[in-house]
Amino acid sequence: MSALAIHMFPVLSDNYGYLLHDEASGATAAVDTPDAAEIAAQLAAKGWRLTHILNTHHHADHAGGNLELKRTTGCTIVGPRADAARIPGIDVAVGEGDVVELGAHRATVFDTPGHTRGHIVYHFAAARAAFVGDTLFAMGCGRLFEGTPAQMWSSLQKILQWPDETRLYCAHEYTQSNARFALSVEPQNRALQERAATVARLRAAGQPTVPTLLAEERATNPFLRPQSRDLRATIDLANAADVDVFAKTRALKDAF
Ligand SMILES: [Zn+2]
Numbered sequence: 001m002s003a004l005a006i007h008m009f010p011v012l013s014d015n016y017g018y019l020l021h022d023e024a025s026g027a028t029a030a031v032d033t034p035d036a037a038e039i040a041a042q043l044a045a046k047g048w049r050l051t052h053i054l055n056t057h058h059h060a061d062h063a064g065g066n067l068e069l070k071r072t073t074g075c076t077i078v079g080p081r082a083d084a085a086r087i088p089g090i091d092v093a094v095g096e097g098d099v100v101e102l103g104a105h106r107a108t109v110f111d112t113p114g115h116t117r118g119h120i121v122y123h124f125a126a127a128r129a130a131f132v133g134d135t136l137f138a139m140g141c142g143r144l145f146e147g148t149p150a151q152m153w154s155s156l157q158k159i160l161q162w163p164d165e166t167r168l169y170c171a172h173e174y175t176q177s178n179a180r181f182a183l184s185v186e187p188q189n190r191a192l193q194e195r196a197a198t199v200a201r202l203r204a205a206g207q208p209t210v211p212t213l214l215a216e217e218r219a220t221n222p223f224l225r226p227q228s229r230d231l232r233a234t235i236d237l238a239n240a241a242d243v244d245v246f247a248k249t250r251a252l253k254d255a256f
Pocket of ligand 1: 059
C-alpha cells in the first residue's frame with residue numbers, strides 16, 4: 001500500500017485546504033471545499049484528478065466549493081448524515097463509526113457536534129492522520145455555534161482517545177491568537193510557554209503551524225486540559241466538573 005499523500009495549502013484568509021492522494025489507485029479527495037478555483041489549481045499542479053470530497057461540516061468556507069467541483073470533476077461527495085440537508089451535492093452520508101475508503105486507505109468517521117450540529121471528523125488511523133475541520137485547532141477549539149459545551153466536550157473526548165502521534169489537520173491557522181488566550185488562562189504551563197514562542201517564530205517566517213500533534217495538544221491546549229490546576233485556579237473553578245471547566249474556558253475565549 002502506498003503512503004497516503006497529503007497536500008496542504010493556505011486558502012481564503014486563514015483556511016487550509018487539503019488534498020489526499022492514493023498513488024496506487026489514483027483516488028484523490030479534497031477535505032472540504034473552501035475555494036473551488038484554488039482547489040482546481042492545486043489539483044492541476046499536482047496532476048491529480050479529484051474523485052472525492054470529504055466534508056466536515058456545512059459552513060461556506062468548508063462546503064462552498066462542492067457543487068462547482070462536482071460539476072467539473074464528477075467527484076463523489078461524502079458528508080455528515082446528521083447535516084445532509086445542508087451539504088451541497090452530498091452523495092454519501094456518513095456518521096459515527098462509518099468507514100470511508102480512498103483507494104486502499106480507510107478513515108473512520110466520528111460525529112463531533114458542537115461547532116455545528118452535524119460536524120464530523122475523519123481519522124486515518126494507519127496513516128496517523130486526522131482531519132478535524134473546525135472541531136479542534138492548535139491550542140484551540142471551534143466556536144459553539146450550534147451545540148452545547150457538553151456536546152463539544154464529548155466530541156473532544158473522542159479525539160483524545162487517539163494515539164499521541166496522531167497528526168491533526170485542522171481547517172484554520174488560528175494558532176498564534178489561540179496561544180495568547182491559552183497563556184492567559186494557563187500562565188504557568190512551561191510546555192505552552194515554549195510552544196507559543198515556537199509558533200511566534202514560525203508565523204514571523206510565514207510558516208504554517210498546522211498540522212499539530214495530539215501529544216502537543218494534550219500538553220498545551222486549554223480546551224483539553226480541564227484537569228490543569230493552573231487553569232482551574234485562573235478561572236476560579238477549583239472543584240468543578242471537567243465539563244464546567246471546559247464551558248467556562250470556551251466562554252472566556254469567546255470574549256477574549
Ligand atoms: Zn465552521
